[in-house]
Amino acid sequence: MSxxxxxxxxxxxxxxxxxxxxxxxxxxxxxxGVRVPPHVIKxxxxxxxxxxxxxxxxxxxxxxxxxxxxxxxxxxxxxxPIPAVLALYAQENGQGMMFPADEEDGEPPHDPPSPPPSxxxxxxxxxxPKRGAGSHLRVVK
Numbered sequence: 001m002s003x004x005x006x007x008x009x010x011x012x013x014x015x016x017x018x019x020x021x022x023x024x025x026x027x028x029x030x031x032x033g034v035r036v037p038p039h040v041i042k043x044x045x046x047x048x049x050x051x052x053x054x055x056x057x058x059x060x061x062x063x064x065x066x067x068x069x070x071x072x073x074x075x076x077x078x079x080x081p082i083p084a085v086l087a088l089y090a091q092e093n094g095q096g097m098m099f100p101a102d103e104e105d106g107e108p109p110h111d112p113p114s115p116p117p118s119x120x121x122x123x124x125x126x127x128x129p130k131r132g133a134g135s136h137l138r139v140v141k
Contacts, residue, residue, distance in 0.1 A: 021090035023050040031084035
């Protein structure tokens with residue numbers, strides 16, 4: 001069977017957005033295939049704001065999450081392999097879902113999925129991700 005992680009990510013993203021909260025994604029930046037600006041990585045992880053006002057061309061695919069975002073006024077094409085996502089939660093209250101660091105569907109944890117989608121040119125301004133919400137994560141079963 002395929003991983004349920006991309007389906008859960010889309011469902012949690014919709015649930016957070018439908019409740020007018022800000023979806024934040026915690027990513028293991030050490031995983032192969034993660035493409036984020038190096039200066040936003042802290043302790044091997046990065047927190048990304050996925051709110052529609054902060055990103056453009058958001059694609060929550062089955063193997064990759066990709067979008068355009070601005071960091072310090074510079075537009076970047078962001079690409080995250082699904083196995084690198086550690087959590088998706090609401091910035092305002094920490095509610096959401098944490099994911100295991102390693103995939104349980106037989107995939108080696110640090111092998112990248114198929115090649116990322118092609119990059120699209122930047123098209124919008126975004127907000128910088130805010131820090132500090134990580135301590136409010138909780139496990140949702």
